[in-house]
Amino acid sequence: xxxxxxxxxxxxxxxxxxxxxxxxxxxxxxxxxxxxxxxxxxxxxxxxxxxxxxxxxxxxxxxxxxxxxxxxxxxxxxxxxxxxxxxxxxxxxxxxxxxxxxxxxxxxxxxxxxxxxxxxxxxxxxxxxxxxxxxxxxxxxxxxxxxxxxxxxxxxxxxxxxxxxxxxxxxxxxxxxxxxxxxxxxxxxxxxxxxxxxxxxxxxxxxxxxxxxxxxxxxxxxxxxxxxxxxxxxxxxxxxxxxxxxxxxxxxxxxxxxxxxxxxxxxxxxxxxxxxxxxxxxxxxxxxxxxxxxxxxxxxx
Numbered sequence: 374x375x376x377x378x379x380x381x382x383x384x385x386x387x388x389x390x391x392x393x394x395x396x397x398x399x400x401x402x403x404x405x406x407x408x409x410x411x412x413x414x415x416x417x418x419x420x421x422x423x424x425x426x427x428x429x430x431x432x433x434x435x436x437x438x439x440x441x442x443x444x445x446x447x448x449x450x451x452x453x454x455x456x457x458x459x460x461x462x463x464x465x466x467x468x469x470x471x472x473x474x475x476x477x478x479x480x481x482x483x484x485x486x487x488x489x490x491x492x493x494x495x496x497x498x499x500x501x502x503x504x505x506x507x508x509x510x511x512x513x514x515x516x517x518x519x520x521x522x523x524x525x526x527x528x529x530x531x532x533x534x535x536x537x538x539x540x541x542x543x544x545x546x547x548x549x550x551x552x553x554x555x556x557x558x559x560x561x562x563x564x565x566x567x568x569x570x571x572x573x574x575x576x577x578x579x580x581x582x583x584x585x586x587x588x589x590x591x592x593x594x595x596x597x598x599x600x601x602x603x604x605x606x607x608x609x610x611x612x613x614x615x616x617x618x619x620x621x622x623x624x625x626x627x628x629x630x631x632x633x634x635x636x637x638x639x640x641x642x643x644x645x646x647x648x649x650x651x652x653x654x655x656x657x658x659x660x661x662x663x664x665x666x667x668x669x670x671x672x673x674x
Contacts (some may be wrong), residue, residue, distance in 0.1 A: 414444045537596075540594070579660060
C-alpha cells in the first residue's frame with residue numbers, strides 16, 4: 374500500500390483508528406514516537422477548530438475525532454517511510470540562516486542539493502507545499518483530503534513551534550541533557566493539560582505562507598538556548614534523588630521526570646511551553662482558514 378496517498382478512504386477510518394491505538398500501546402518506544410506527545414498533537418488540532426469562523430466550525434466539528442486521531446499519523450509514518458522524518462524538524466544551527474530563511478523549496482533546491490536538505494530537516498519548506506494541497510482540496514470540496522491534510526498540517530505546524538525541532542541538539546544530547554526533548558514537549562504538557570487551553574483569538578488570514586512559516590520557525594529557534602540553559606541550571610541545584618520518579622505504564626515501570634522537578638522547570642521557563650503551544654494551535658487555525666479563503670470560501674452543509 375502507498376501509505377502517503379492511500380491511507381484514507383471513507384471505509385478506512387475505523388481500521389486506521391484501531392491501528393493508531395494499537396501502535397501507541399504496543400512495544401514501540403514511547404519516547405521515540407511522541408514529538409509534542411500524542412496528547413498535545415491531538416489537543417493542538419482540537420483547539421485550532423475553535424479559532425475558525427462560524428462558516429467553518431460545523432464542518433470541522435463533525436470531523437473533530439478523525440482530525441485528532443490523524444494528527445498523530447505523521448509520527449507513526451516516520452518509522453515506515455524513509456522521507457517522513459525530515460518533515461518534522463530543521464537543524465538551523467547547520468546553516469548560515471540568512472542563506473536559507475524565507476526561501477521556498479523551489480528556490481532552496483537551486484542552491485543546495487535535496488539530499489543535504491533532507492538530512493537536516495525540511496519542515497519550513499514542507500508546510501507551504503501542504504498548504505497548496507489543502508487549498509486545492511477545498512476548491513474540489515474533497516472532504517477526505519481536507520480532513521487528512523488539515524490534520525497533518527496541524528502536526529507539522531505543531532512541530533515547528535517546538536524549539537528543539539530547530540536544532541541538531543534536539544534532545545539535549547550535546548549538552549549532557551539527554552531526554553530533554555520528551556521532557557519539554559510531552560511530560561510537562563501532559564501535566565499542564567487544561568492550562569494549555571487559554572483562548573488566543575480567532576483565526577486570521579495569512580497572506581504569505583512561506584514568510585509566516587519562517588517567522589514561526591525563527592521564533593521557536595530563539596527559545597532554544599533559554600530552555601537548555603534553564604534546565605542545566607535547575608539540574609545543578611536540584612537533588613538528584615528527587616529529579617526522577619517511576620510510574621506504572623501498563624505492566625511496566627517507566628522512569629520519568631518527577632512532578633516536583635517538572636513543575637519547577639516549567640516555573641523557571643516562565644510559561645514558555647504554554648506560549649509555544651498556544652501559538653501552535655492559533656497558527657494551525659490561521660492556515661486552515663487561509664486555505665479556505667483562498668479556495669473561495671466553499672460552503673459545507
